[in-house]
Amino acid sequence: MIYLDYQASTPLAPEVAAAMRPWIEDKFANPHSPSTWGREAAAAIELARDxxxxxxxxxxxxxxxxxxxxxxxxxxxxxxxxxxxxxxxxTIATEHAAVLDSCEWLEGQGVQVVRLPVGRDGLVDLETARAAIDERTALVAAMLVNNEIGVVQPVAELAGLAHEVGAIMLCDAVQGFGRLEIPAGPHLVALSAHKVHGPKGVGALWMRKGAEPRPLLHGGGQEMGLRSGTLSPALAVGFGEAARLADECRGRDCDHVEKLWQVALSSFSDDWTINGSVETRYHGNLNLRLDGLDGARLIGELRNIAFSLGSACASGSGRPSHVLRALGLSDREARSSIRLGFGRYTGEAELRSACRHIVRVAREQQEWAA
Incomplete structure (x- = not known):
């Protein structure tokens, strides 16, 4: 199996698995307990937080x-x-469903939601954003790196517009954390462990002092009185170790991804079109389309290669990607698109091999359709 679905999830780093193991097998105490074992677990969580x-x-x-x-x-x-x-x-029309669906729910409660359009390159126009962000705005929400097409939104500039009118700026940094520098402007930053070689089931919200949101979960208030629920030391430790590795390996990872990007680009002919900006994007995400391609069928025909049509959260719905439609693509063009994601543990030879197989089977589809 060649794994090219890094935007859906990343392989667990061996160092992360090793760091988590004691907290899964032996150190099972509740970190909110005053016992010696509980205090030890709490200390491990605080180290992970740091x-x-x-x-x-x-x-x-x-x-x-x-x-x-x-x-x-x-x-x-x-x-x-x-x-x-x-x-x-x-917010932006190409945001993750967790943002768009939350906004839609609030819209039903009487909140006005402005969904900024994007251009063919997938990027928001700052003058359009400036006109929408005014003194009525409570929150501006924007993704740093788009999970489907990899384009990098101007988060720093959007944060500046939010600051000008006294609004809170939320950055979804799930796909950018550990890969790009997070701009200094946001008040709130959302993260996920399993997108940076950590475990699933744990994420985090970074909050600038004074911008903390009201609690969503009520109970014991274990997380600084803002978030209730017993924390898992194993998951927190795993996230902390993944973050440490991401920080330590960032330069090497970036250089490796650039090599992989060149390998992938050289594997596809001019018949393939990159969806979204080629210049303003994270190069570990390659979203491509080929006229007449049946992307879902291609995935079924290449069972030894893991790749996707777009967001793993929406791929099973049968609906064309809302991100690709926001770029102006037709439903047919959206269904003719695939997403390849690669990173730290992807080999150049295996990526070249996978791309060669994708091109071959896609060409066979075209020949059968002719």
Whole structure:
């Protein structure tokens, strides 16, 4: 199996598995217990928190662990609107479903939601954003690196527009954390462990002091009185170790991804079109389309290669990608698109081999259709 689905999830780093193992097998105490074992577990969680804060690299903030990025985004959006008298959200049409669906739910509660369009390159126009972000705006929500097409949105500039009108800026940094520098402007940043070679089931919300959202979960208030629920030391430790590795390996990972990007580009002819900006994107995400291709059928025909049509959260729905449709692609063009994701543990030879097989089977599809 050749794994090219890094945007859906990344392989667990061996160092992360080793760091988690004692907390799975032997050190099972509740970290909120006053016992010696409980205090030891709590100390391990605080070390993990410090490692995450260090890897994020932003000042004057604190971090709460969550069950994943979906919870972090829901908490950030709904909790911010609950603490604000303003009733307007500005976001982007290509955001993750966790953002768009949360906004849609709030829309049903009387909140005005502005979904900014993107160009053919997948990028938001800043003048359009400036016109939408005004004194009525409580929250601006934007993804740093798009999970489907890899384009990098101008988060720093959007944060500046939010600051000008006193709005809160939320950055979904799930696909960017550990790969790109997180801009200093956001008040809230959502993260996920399993997108940086950590375990599934744990995420985090970074919060600038004074911008903490109202609690979404109520109970014991274990996370600084803001988020309730017993934390898993194993998951927190795994996330912390993944963050440490991402920080330590960032330069090497970036160089490796650039080599892989060149390998992938050289494997596809001019008949294939890259979806989204070629220049303003993370190069570990290659979203391509070929006229007449049946992407879903291609995946079925290449069972030894793991890749996708788009977001893993929506691929099973049967609907064309909302991201690709926002770029102006027709339903047919969207269904003729595939996403290849690669990173730290992808080999150049295996990527070249996978691309060769994809091109061959895609050509066979075209020949049968002719």
């Amino acid at each position: 490692r995450l804060l260090g890897a994020i690299g932003l000042d004057e903030g604190r971090l709460a662990f969550t069950s994943g990025a979906t919870e972090a985004l829901n908490w950030a959006i709904r909790g911010t609107l609950e603490r604000s008298e303003r009733r307007r959200i500005v």
